[in-house]
Amino acid sequence: MSGAAAAARQAFAPNWGARLGLLALAVYAVFAATQLDLNWARLAAGFGEGGRFLARMFPPNFTRWELLLEGMLESLQIAALASALGILISLPLGLMAARNLSPWFIAVPTRAFIALCRSLHYVIVAILFVKALGFGALAGVAALTIASMGFIAKLFAEAIEEISMKPVEAVRAAGAPGASVLLYAVLPQVASRFVGFCLYQLDSNLRNSTLVGIVGAGGIGGTLFAAFKRFDYDFVCAILLTIIALIFLAEVVSGRVRAALR
Amino acid sequence: MSATSIPDPAAPLRREWRRFTPAQRLSRWLVWLVVVAALAWAVRSIDIIPEFLADAPEQMADLLVRMWPPDLAHYYPAVHAALIETLHIATLGTILAFALAVPVALLAARNVCPLRPLNVLAQFILVASRSVNSLVWALIFVAIFGPGAAAGTFAIAFRSVGFVGKLLSEALEETAPGPAEALRAAGAPWGAVMLKGFWPQVQPAFWGVALFRWDINVRESAVLGLVGAGGIGVVLDDAINYFQWDRVATVLLAILAVVVVAEVVVTRIRARLI
Amino acid sequence: MSAAAQRGLEIRGLVKEYQPGKPVLRGLDLDVAAEGITAVIGPSGTGKSTLIRCINRLVEPTAGEIRLHGQALTGLRGRALRLARRRIGMVFQEYNLVERLSVMENVLCGRLGYTPLWRAWLRRYPPADIERAFDLLDAVGLSEHAPRRADALSGGQRQRVGIARALMQGPDLLLADEPTSSLDPKTAVEVLELLVRLTGAARVPVILNIHNVELARRFAQRIIGMAGGVIVFDGPPEALEPGHLRLIYGGEDWL
Numbered sequence: 199m200s201g202a203a204a205a206a207r208q209a210f211a212p213n214w215g216a217r218l219g220l221l222a223l224a225v226y227a228v229f230a231a232t233q234l235d236l237n238w239a240r241l242a243a244g245f246g247e248g249g250r251f252l253a254r255m256f257p258p259n260f261t262r263w264e265l266l267l268e269g270m271l272e273s274l275q276i277a278a279l280a281s282a283l284g285i286l287i288s289l290p291l292g293l294m295a296a297r298n299l300s301p302w303f304i305a306v307p308t309r310a311f312i313a314l315c316r317s318l319h320y321v322i323v324a325i326l327f328v329k330a331l332g333f334g335a336l337a338g339v340a341a342l343t344i345a346s347m348g349f350i351a352k353l354f355a356e357a358i359e360e361i362s363m364k365p366v367e368a369v370r371a372a373g374a375p376g377a378s379v380l381l382y383a384v385l386p387q388v389a390s391r392f393v394g395f396c397l398y399q400l401d402s403n404l405r406n407s408t409l410v411g412i413v414g415a416g417g418i419g420g421t422l423f424a425a426f427k428r429f430d431y432d433f434v435c436a437i438l439l440t441i442i443a444l445i446f447l448a449e450v451v452s453g454r455v456r457a458a459l460r
Numbered sequence: 461m462s463a464t465s466i467p468d469p470a471a472p473l474r475r476e477w478r479r480f481t482p483a484q485r486l487s488r489w490l491v492w493l494v495v496v497a498a499l500a501w502a503v504r505s506i507d508i509i510p511e512f513l514a515d516a517p518e519q520m521a522d523l524l525v526r527m528w529p530p531d532l533a534h535y536y537p538a539v540h541a542a543l544i545e546t547l548h549i550a551t552l553g554t555i556l557a558f559a560l561a562v563p564v565a566l567l568a569a570r571n572v573c574p575l576r577p578l579n580v581l582a583q584f585i586l587v588a589s590r591s592v593n594s595l596v597w598a599l600i601f602v603a604i605f606g607p608g609a610a611a612g613t614f615a616i617a618f619r620s621v622g623f624v625g626k627l628l629s630e631a632l633e634e635t636a637p638g639p640a641e642a643l644r645a646a647g648a649p650w651g652a653v654m655l656k657g658f659w660p661q662v663q664p665a666f667w668g669v670a671l672f673r674w675d676i677n678v679r680e681s682a683v684l685g686l687v688g689a690g691g692i693g694v695v696l697d698d699a700i701n702y703f704q705w706d707r708v709a710t711v712l713l714a715i716l717a718v719v720v721v722a723e724v725v726v727t728r729i730r731a732r733l734i
Numbered sequence: 735m736s737a738a739a740q741r742g743l744e745i746r747g748l749v750k751e752y753q754p755g756k757p758v759l760r761g762l763d764l765d766v767a768a769e770g771i772t773a774v775i776g777p778s779g780t781g782k783s784t785l786i787r788c789i790n791r792l793v794e795p796t797a798g799e800i801r802l803h804g805q806a807l808t809g810l811r812g813r814a815l816r817l818a819r820r821r822i823g824m825v826f827q828e829y830n831l832v833e834r835l836s837v838m839e840n841v842l843c844g845r846l847g848y849t850p851l852w853r854a855w856l857r858r859y860p861p862a863d864i865e866r867a868f869d870l871l872d873a874v875g876l877s878e879h880a881p882r883r884a885d886a887l888s889g890g891q892r893q894r895v896g897i898a899r900a901l902m903q904g905p906d907l908l909l910a911d912e913p914t915s916s917l918d919p920k921t922a923v924e925v926l927e928l929l930v931r932l933t934g935a936a937r938v939p940v941i942l943n944i945h946n947v948e949l950a951r952r953f954a955q956r957i958i959g960m961a962g963g964v965i966v967f968d969g970p971p972e973a974l975e976p977g978h979l980r981l982i983y984g985g986e987d988w989l
Contacts, residue, residue: 227555230548234609234690244605251604275502282499317719318712321595321683325700330519332512339506340516368830368896371790372903373820373847375813378854382843386834409593413686423687426599442591477838477864477880479857 251431258439259432266440269411269418276338276417277407281400283339284346291347292354299358299366299384312355316348320406324415335416342403342410349402353395354388361387393459397452404448408441523705530709539695539707543714546691549609549684550677553616558670560617561625568625569632572658582629589622594680598689609690616677616684624673631665632658667733671726678722682715741768741803742939743789743907748798750784758784760963761798766907766939768803771930773942773954777983781963782943786909789941790822791815802907820847823900823938825929827912829892831899833885837876840884840895841867844902863902870898873932890921897929901936908933910942914949922946926953947979 231237260266294300295308324341331337365383374382411419418437425433480488567573568582592600597618601611640657648656685693692715699707743766750759758781766772774782787793789800791807800807802821810818823844831840845863846854853859859867871877874894879887884895893913900908910929914922930953933940944950950957951971959967959974959982967978 223555227552230552233548234545234552234613236552236610236613240605240610244610248604251600272506275506278498278502279506282495317716319679319683319715321686322696322712322715325686325696326523329700330523331516332509334509334512335506336509336512336516362833364826364828364830365832367792368824368826368899369832369843369846371792371819371822371824372844372899373816373818373822374843374854375816375846375851377851378846378849381851381855382835382839382846383832386832389834405593409595412595412599422596423599426603429603431603438592438596441596442588445591446587475865475868477859477868479836479839 254429254431255435257432258435259430260436262433262436265421266418266437269421269437270408270440270444272335273407273411273417273419274404276335276342276410276415277400277403279339280342280346280407281396281403283343284399284403285350285396287343288347288351288354291351292358293380295351295355296358298361298363309355312348312351314348315344316352320345321410321413324410325413328414333414333416338407338410338415338417341415342406345406346399346403350395350399354392357388357391357395358384390459394456397456401448401452405445408444526705527709527712529706530713531706532710534699534704534707534710535714539692539711539714542685542692542695543718545609546681546685546693547678547718549612549616549691550674550681553613553681554620554670554674554677556613556617557620557624557673561621561628564621565625565628565632566654568629571635571637572632572654582625586622586625586629589618589620590626591622592619594619595683595687598684598687602688607688607690612681612684612689612691615689616681619680620673620677623676624669627669628662628666631662631669635661664733668730671730671733675722675726679719682718742766743941744799744801745789746799746801748785748788748800749796750781750788750793751796757796758963759788759795759798762963762965764958764965764968766941768906769937769939770955771933771940771942771953772956772958773944773950774958774960775944775947775950775982776960778945780960782960783911785960786824786911786941786943789907789909790819790824816847820903821906823903823905823908825893825896825900825908825910825913827915829889829896829916831884831892831895833883835884836881837871837884837887837895838867838880841870841898841902844899847903867898867902870901870932874898874928889917890925893917893921893925894928897925897932901932901938905938908938908940910940910944912943912945915945922949947974 291308291312294304295312297305300308320341323344324337327337327340331340361384365387366379369379369383407417407419408422409417409419411417411421412423414420418441422434422437422441425431425437478485564582564585567578568586570579573579573582594615598611598615601614601618605611605614635658639661640653643653643657681691681693682696683693685691685695686697688694692711696708696711696715699705699711743764745762745764748759748762748764749757751757762785774785776782784793788795789802789807791810795808798808802818805818807818832843835843839857842849842857842859842863845859845867849859849863868877868880871880874897876887876891876894876898879891884892887895893916896913913929914925917925926949929940929942942950942954951974954971957967957969957971957974958965959978961982961984966981967974
């Protein structure tokens, strides 16, 4: 930015800062590549391997469709349950974290808790739950519930903090009990946004539920991981195509629903 | 309702009020019915072992007790080295992603590339990249490159291409056409139009996307090791498999710290850039 | 004196400090009869709004005592406070309707203090409440707008809904905080006429905060002039003279 003063005299002030920055980035990239043991020989070998890998993926093999369907259904169930639980828990959490309706000694710890739920990757949470609860869908549901809480409780809290307090004041002045104040003065102001958040979370839980199986937390991910380990790359391809189709479908459906709600 | 057994002469005059029209009520009931049915189906048919469920709180508590206190002696050198490797994977992956995404974004932006088939092809590449999760990309690249950080870097890069490319092409499409038109009218070559017509307009979006994606990639690269793609996930996986819970706690704390620091750094830099 | 205190509102030594040492209300004494319109006039920031909000405890008084029909309002908590509040209707400057709910639901908000939660949630109000809500909407001329959303109404229509909501409570006292400041002059007069007519018919006393001295003279039976957190004038509109206005608002160029 120091170049700005010089630019008044010179038509093209050389922006040394930006050039140095780019150079530093390039040097870093080379340095990091050597640190990570990335070199041309390895890449070249990789590209050859990649070609063979792709060749083995096609044509996709759908002969074990029962296994595929079973895994996909379990992923769907995990996503549905985790979303429902996450949303249900997030409603009070979001309210408790909203600084305009909760006293600070409730809002601050709740915010910290929500931030903690969000900060660990859901796959890491899934591993911990697999170790604690055993293999299977239960661990997946638990992990994705935690992840959902981290995201939508925060969004809920932000939506609640943005409401107008005037109706709240009016309904309080009419002598309404606390729950009625929430139902009549708060909920109508946030309801449509909440539904949007919930759809978004369902969508992302669906994506994530296809994955938690990689660490043994149920769903199609386990089947996928097993297929990778057994080098069944044509089955891998079939699973990946199914997952992409499902995610694409979910995106279209939730897009439609959101458009209809508006 | 049953209390009004005596016929009320005013009843026909009494006005009814309902919140919703019958059609609205029906559709609301249908939506709830579908939601409840889906949940009931999920609960009934999902493979949850009741003993595990009953046991869950105790097991979780047990796990936490074993994790506490975290043994920080494990941090140096193994965890530290893995953490640095994770940061390298995230950063190099982001740089690689931009190298790959910029050409695709240029092809995808309709005001830069006027050929429809190329737009569609570029869009397809972006969507494909986004719909495969980074862990799945990592599995694929482990199959190609073998286990290690190389696979992780490529997984991060390929996953990020879709995200970065989409946002960049949107930024390109939102630019004002005036500057580029003026340059073209002056006979500037394509490269000059790009550099002086488009780049200044998309520059803030470019750095914003870069920071945003780097932040996400730091989180994502921490788990890639679980499938053998390098970084701190490998250490975490080993520690869990050997039931070294105090070491697991150290790794988790290290990941938490890095994630928080990355978020703070990104927020700071963004505040200065914008 | 004691008979008057039994009915109506009684305020003794009311003090409110938002910041310690800077009182907005400095020991206010006021008795309001159980009927009629009492207008409170005074410059902005002199505590008119604070006075009204202390009565239904939207603002917590620092010191002093407020009694409605002999019951102390200060010091009430929780359920007792709610039960007291539902006897006090309030009309707001900016209407404070729930914009995304229908007009009918907004009017029924006045019954929330009387309605169990499940009924409120399912909108299963007793038929008598619905009937009364329609009557009030008839009275304010908005019954055909009942199913419309409140944000589809004009300012004057919204304030009418606000009045209907306050009367829906069946209040013993109605507080009106600058109810016409957001309205154009013609609508302001119409809304005040409506307020006076309906509260007169229901025999509900009104405390009306108002900027406009002419409107206060026209509609109130009694005028309270406030300046610097104390009452400096208390009397019928006829007794309000330029000297009093100078005392209330200060200066004289504007007269």
